[in-house]
Amino acid sequence: MDAKVRLYVDQPLGAGQAVAVGPEQASYLFSVMRLPVGAGVLLFNGRDGEWLARVVDAGKRRGALLCETQTRPQMLPPDLWLLFSPIRKERTNFIVEKAVELGVSRVVPVTTRFTQSERWRQDKQLAHAIEAAEQCGATHLPQVADVQPLTQVLADWPAGRLLFWADEALAGHAPALSGVFAAGQPAAVLVGPEGGFSDDEKARLRALPFVRPISLGPRILRAETAAIAALVLWQSSAGDWR
Numbered sequence: 001m002d003a004k005v006r007l008y009v010d011q012p013l014g015a016g017q018a019v020a021v022g023p024e025q026a027s028y029l030f031s032v033m034r035l036p037v038g039a040g041v042l043l044f045n046g047r048d049g050e051w052l053a054r055v056v057d058a059g060k061r062r063g064a065l066l067c068e069t070q071t072r073p074q075m076l077p078p079d080l081w082l083l084f085s086p087i088r089k090e091r092t093n094f095i096v097e098k099a100v101e102l103g104v105s106r107v108v109p110v111t112t113r114f115t116q117s118e119r120w121r122q123d124k125q126l127a128h129a130i131e132a133a134e135q136c137g138a139t140h141l142p143q144v145a146d147v148q149p150l151t152q153v154l155a156d157w158p159a160g161r162l163l164f165w166a167d168e169a170l171a172g173h174a175p176a177l178s179g180v181f182a183a184g185q186p187a188a189v190l191v192g193p194e195g196g197f198s199d200d201e202k203a204r205l206r207a208l209p210f211v212r213p214i215s216l217g218p219r220i221l222r223a224e225t226a227a228i229a230a231l232v233l234w235q236s237s238a239g240d241w242r
Helices: 023-032 087-101 122-136 148-154 199-205 223-238
Strands: 005-008 018-019 040-044 050-058 061-074 081-084 106-111 164-165 185-189 211-214
Touching: 005 023, 005 122, 018 023, 018 050, 018 148, 023 050, 023 061, 040 061, 061 081, 081 087, 087 106, 087 122, 087 223, 106 122, 106 148, 148 199, 164 223, 185 223, 199 211
Parallel strands: 005 040, 081 106, 081 185, 164 185, 164 211
Antiparallel strands: 018 061, 040 050, 050 061
């Protein structure tokens, strides 16, 4: 396969399907990457798997690709959400990027009493998610939600989904996680802000029947490290890493 570029497109994909390229993607493909007519490009849209396409028009502000063959079938990640409190810009970007790489189906930013940064651009974070999916070979693009108060998310929690809360109070003396995560069970993991959860928030979480407090080891982790650790633990036990 001679394709050196992988691209997300929000258009149907299939054998013989033409795909239009807009100004931003045309600039990337034909000015930055300097792809000529006939060059191969891998395409995915989150629905139809991955396809090898060929450049048939390479203009400065527009272009066109033609799908040839499917290179990967559509593969959905496990039904796993990540809930986290936005932190500083670069670290929030990092969390979204790694969540995509680690195979979540939905990214849910939440505000809490001690959230230190409420800046959240849904469009910008979706762009980060797309870039991460392009680079890691995913055929699925997770849903990126808008920021919501944690209280509202908990009030609207869907039946049948467990929420695994990374409770820093359990650091160092929690029981082993063996058997806690169940394959096929819709789930979510929750990590707190840099300042932790308030006493009221902790009390509410402990009182909810769908919440399962878990430990992430003997040390208290930074927010972005906690997100990665929790996702890895779940994926290796109940997800598509098994």
